[in-house]
Amino acid sequence: MQTLKDRPFALIGVNVGGNAKNLKDVMTKEDVTWRTFADMGDAGQGAIAARWNLTSTPTLYVLDARGVIRHKWLGAPGAEALDAALETLIREAEADSEKAPK
Amino acid sequence: MRRVFAGPVILALSWSLLSAEVGGQDGPATPAEQYKALVKESQSRYDAAQKEAFKSVPKGGVLPDDERTALVGLAYRSKYEQAPKLVGLAERYPRDPVALDALTEAVWQVNTTPYPVEMVGRDPARPKAFELLRRDHIGSEKLGPLCERISYGFGAEYEPFLRDVLEKNPHKEVRAQACLALAHFLGNRSLKLDLVLGDPKQAREFADLYGEEYLERLRRQDRVKAAEEAEALLVRAMRDYGGDVKLPDGETVAEKAEPELFGLRHLAVGKTAPDIEGQDQDGVRFKLSDYRGKVVLIDFWSEV
Structure with missing residues (x-):
């Protein structure tokens, strides 16, 4: 992730079935360092998870720089598959921003 | 990034249907009695295995991830091993109401995320079970x-x-x-x-x-x-x-x-992904669309 620091990329979490009050504690415990939506819901599902038809965690989406869903994994993809997918899209975004007038 | 790959799997084990008593022991067992006995056998095999798995865990303690995963595998394995017997019962008594119960029970354990076959075993009864379901119970x-x-x-x-x-x-x-x-x-x-x-x-x-x-x-x-x-x-x-x-x-x-x-x-x-609006861990409101212009990986995660 370090290598992505200066590139057009963001990792956003959605904490599912948690309780926003202790989210920071949970994130410390789970070693989650990235910005995360608190999706409250005592019954195991908050409004975000419900809208996104979440069935299990982890579920991952990759959006391109225009906000279009380019990959979706109901489960953990292999590290290689994920890295390759991100690298391709980040390069695409970098190429686009170079083309755009400054 | 490791956290993403080590994520937990939510899996509902539904054993609640499975509390049954064996009927009277006089005379040959009826199909219903045989079914109940098979279900009871499955349950006690699973219970015994679970007890064994939890033996090393102190009271009120939490099972480590890999052991919990193994326990899920065990659940699949014991179900898969019992399934051919249930299918056999359904095949012997195709017109008895218990036949459908037995077939349902035989295919109830659905491997939603692929637990490796070395862990959960094969599910040898599945093709035959669905053949009978389609032939006798459609x-x-x-x-x-x-x-x-x-x-x-x-x-x-x-x-x-x-x-x-x-x-x-x-x-x-x-x-x-x-x-x-x-x-x-x-x-x-x-x-x-x-x-x-x-x-x-x-x-x-x-x-x-x-x-x-x-x-x-x-x-x-x-x-x-x-x-x-x-x-x-x-x-x-x-x-x-x-x-x-x-x-x-x-x-x-x-x-x-x-x-x-x-x-x-x-x-x-x-x-195009729907927008998300909400609070982050510090209570600050933000939107997914704030990150337009960047590639975004959204990680839906939950506490292990």
Whole structure:
């Protein structure tokens, strides 16, 4: 992730079935360092998870720089598959921003 | 980034149906008694294995992840090992009401995410079980929950079975459930295939569990067409069963189908993601669309 620091990329979490009050504690415990939506819901599902038809965690989406869903994994993809997918899209975004007038 | 890969899997183990007493021991056991005995045997085998697994855990302690995973594997394994006996019972008494219960029980354990075959064992009874379900029970009014259950799975037998129920079952509520289940199954299977395509290890696990040939056929399938059929099935479910058919959980077909349709139309690859607005861990409001211009990886995670 370090290598992505200066590139057009963001990792956003959605904490599912948690309780926003202790989210920071949970994130410390789970070693989650990235910005995360608190999706409250005592019954195991908050409004975000419900809208996104979440069935299990982890579920991952990759959006391109225009906000279009380019990959979706109901489960953990292999590290290689994920890295390759991100690298391709980040390069695409970098190429686009170079083309755009400054 | 490791956290993403070590994520937990939510898996509902449903053992609650399985408390049964063995009947009287005089004379030959009736089919119902034999069924109860088999179910009881499954339960006690699982209980014993679970007790063994928890032995090393102090009271009130938490089971480490890998041990918990092994426990889930154990649940599958003991079910898979019992399944042929249940199928045998259903084959001996095809007209007894217990036959359908036995077949349902035999295929109830749906391997939603591929636990490796070395861990969970094979599921040798599945093809025969679905052969009997289609031959002897396709018109049953009790097939709804089974349709729903298998829609989360991947097995090759599920699709022809759901199509058969949708076409041949005389009960409207069952057809409605088969229609929803088939839509869900087709969409879900495509998504699971994405995991397979990206990861050789998972490809191996899927092939071991569900057959190389089946996987190869799916690799070649027309993804766009599958998505279109799933959408058409949901539209059909809304039109034919929408407001007036209530499902066992009290929801109408429309209430079930609408979020699924939303998913196909807005949460599929190629669609613009819906915006998310909410609070972060510090209580600061923000939006997903704040990150437009960047590639965004969204990680839905939960506490282990």
